[in-house]
Amino acid sequence: MAVIKPFCAVRPTPELADKVAALPYDVMNSEEAREMVKDNPYSFLHVDKAEIDLEPGVDLYDPMVYAKARENLLRFIEEGTLIREPKKAFYIYTLVMDGHPQTGLVSLASVDDYLNNVVKKHEFTRADKEADRIRHVEVTNFHTGPIFLTYVPKDSITKLLEEYQKNHTPLYDFIAEDGVGHKAWSILDEDVIQRLEEEFSQVESLYIADGHHRAASAVRVGEKKRKENPGYTGDEEFNHFLAVIFPSNELRIMDYNRVVKDLNGKSEKEFIQAVEENFTVTPASQPGPYKPQKKHEFGMYLEDRWYVLEAKPHIVFDEDPLKRIDCKILQDNLLHPILGIEDPRTDKRIDFIGGIRGLKELETRVKKNMKVAFSLYPTLIEDLIAISDAGMVMPPKSTWFEPKLRSGLFLHDLE
Known part of the structure; x- marks a missing residue:
C-alpha cells in the first residue's frame, strides 16, 4: 500500500509564483529555454536548465552546469524569491486547461515503494538521462521537479480535497503564458494530513504517468545516501521523493x-x-x-x-x-x-x-x-495502468500528458 508524507517545502512567494513556475526541463532545448527566460530572471529554468546562464555551446553535462544550478537555487533562497516553510504540509495542486481541471496532491512518495513496485513503471530509462538527473539532485541537494503519479480514483480522497479547497484560500492562483491555470492550497491541518495519509495507505498502487527518469534518479540518490549512512532510520528526507498524485479519471493523454x-x-x-x-x-x-x-x-x-x-x-x-x-x-x-x-x-x-x-x-x-x-x-489511461500492473514496458513516447506540471512551485530539500 502507498506511503505518502508531508514535507517542509521550499517554494516561491505568492507574488512571484507565476514568474518562477516553469515548464519541465525536458520539453524544450537550451536555445528555446534561453528565449523563454530572456526577460524573466526569476524563471526556474535558471535552475533546471542552468546552461542557459553559461556560454552557448557548453556541454549539458559539464560540471559547471550543475554548479550553476546550485548557485542559482541558493541565490533564489537568499534573495527571498523562494522561501522555506517552517512546518510540514501537503499541497493541493489544480491545473485547468481548456476548461478541464485536474487536481492532485503534492507530497513525498516512498523510495521503498518504488523499489517494491508499489510505484509502478511503464517505461525504460536511458542511462545518460538518468545520470544527468542524478548529478543534478546530488549537486543541488534538492528534488526540483515533481514526479507525475496517478492512482485509480478513490471517492473519499476526491471529496476530502474538494472540501478543503472550498473552505480555504488558494496559496497560488495564476494563469501561465500558455493559458493553463494553476492553483495551489497548503494543507497544514494535522488532522487532514493524517486522514490523507490513512486514505493513501489503502491505495494499492501508484503509477508513474510522467517523470520516469526523475523518479529513477531520485531513488538512485536515495540508495546512495543509504549506503553512506548505514544507520539510517527511514525517516530521513532522502528516503522519499517529490510527487504530485492525480486520480486517473481526471487525466488527459494526447496523441x-x-x-x-x-x-x-x-x-x-x-x-x-x-x-x-x-x-x-x-x-x-x-x-x-x-x-x-x-x-x-x-x-x-x-x-x-x-x-x-x-x-x-x-x-x-x-x-x-x-x-x-x-x-x-x-x-x-x-x-x-x-x-x-x-x-x-x-x-x-x-x-x-x-x-x-x-x-x-x-x-x-x-x-x-x-x-x-x-x-x-491517444493511448488510454486504462491501458497504461493495465500494462504497468502486468509489469510490461510501453514503446518509447507512448503518452503525452497535458497540461504539464510546472517546476519550481514546490521543492524538496534532501537535508
Missing part, C-alpha cells in the same frame, strides 16, 4: 505521433504495398491532416497526401494489454518490419512529435527533412 526519415530503400508504391499486408490503406476523404477517430486507426502523410490506415484483425490482440495499444501495433507491424526501425529509443531515423504541437507539425517535418509521418489515437 504522440511519429515521423520517419526515409522508406528504408523502398519506392512509394513498394512501401504502400507492404503496408497493405497488415493495414487497410485508404486516401483521406477530407483535406488537411487526418486525426484518427478510434483505436487501431492511424493517419499517414506521404508525398503531400494523407491516408487512413486501419489495422487488420489478425494483428490486433485486445486481450494483451501491451499489444492492443496503437503505438505497439504500429511499431511491430510497420515501423520495424517495413521501415527497419528496430529500436525507436535509439534509431536516429525516427522522431516523435507530441500532440500539443498539432498535426500540421507532421506535414512541416515531412516537407522539411522527413519522408513519412504517422498520426496516432
Whole structure:
C-alpha cells in the first residue's frame, strides 16, 4: 500500500509564483529555454536548465552546469524569491486547461515503494538521462521537479480535497503564458494530513504517468545516501521523493505521433504495398491532416497526401494489454518490419512529435527533412495502468500528458 508524507517545502512567494513556475526541463532545448527566460530572471529554468546562464555551446553535462544550478537555487533562497516553510504540509495542486481541471496532491512518495513496485513503471530509462538527473539532485541537494503519479480514483480522497479547497484560500492562483491555470492550497491541518495519509495507505498502487527518469534518479540518490549512512532510520528526507498524485479519471493523454526519415530503400508504391499486408490503406476523404477517430486507426502523410490506415484483425490482440495499444501495433507491424526501425529509443531515423504541437507539425517535418509521418489515437489511461500492473514496458513516447506540471512551485530539500 502507498506511503505518502508531508514535507517542509521550499517554494516561491505568492507574488512571484507565476514568474518562477516553469515548464519541465525536458520539453524544450537550451536555445528555446534561453528565449523563454530572456526577460524573466526569476524563471526556474535558471535552475533546471542552468546552461542557459553559461556560454552557448557548453556541454549539458559539464560540471559547471550543475554548479550553476546550485548557485542559482541558493541565490533564489537568499534573495527571498523562494522561501522555506517552517512546518510540514501537503499541497493541493489544480491545473485547468481548456476548461478541464485536474487536481492532485503534492507530497513525498516512498523510495521503498518504488523499489517494491508499489510505484509502478511503464517505461525504460536511458542511462545518460538518468545520470544527468542524478548529478543534478546530488549537486543541488534538492528534488526540483515533481514526479507525475496517478492512482485509480478513490471517492473519499476526491471529496476530502474538494472540501478543503472550498473552505480555504488558494496559496497560488495564476494563469501561465500558455493559458493553463494553476492553483495551489497548503494543507497544514494535522488532522487532514493524517486522514490523507490513512486514505493513501489503502491505495494499492501508484503509477508513474510522467517523470520516469526523475523518479529513477531520485531513488538512485536515495540508495546512495543509504549506503553512506548505514544507520539510517527511514525517516530521513532522502528516503522519499517529490510527487504530485492525480486520480486517473481526471487525466488527459494526447496523441504522440511519429515521423520517419526515409522508406528504408523502398519506392512509394513498394512501401504502400507492404503496408497493405497488415493495414487497410485508404486516401483521406477530407483535406488537411487526418486525426484518427478510434483505436487501431492511424493517419499517414506521404508525398503531400494523407491516408487512413486501419489495422487488420489478425494483428490486433485486445486481450494483451501491451499489444492492443496503437503505438505497439504500429511499431511491430510497420515501423520495424517495413521501415527497419528496430529500436525507436535509439534509431536516429525516427522522431516523435507530441500532440500539443498539432498535426500540421507532421506535414512541416515531412516537407522539411522527413519522408513519412504517422498520426496516432491517444493511448488510454486504462491501458497504461493495465500494462504497468502486468509489469510490461510501453514503446518509447507512448503518452503525452497535458497540461504539464510546472517546476519550481514546490521543492524538496534532501537535508
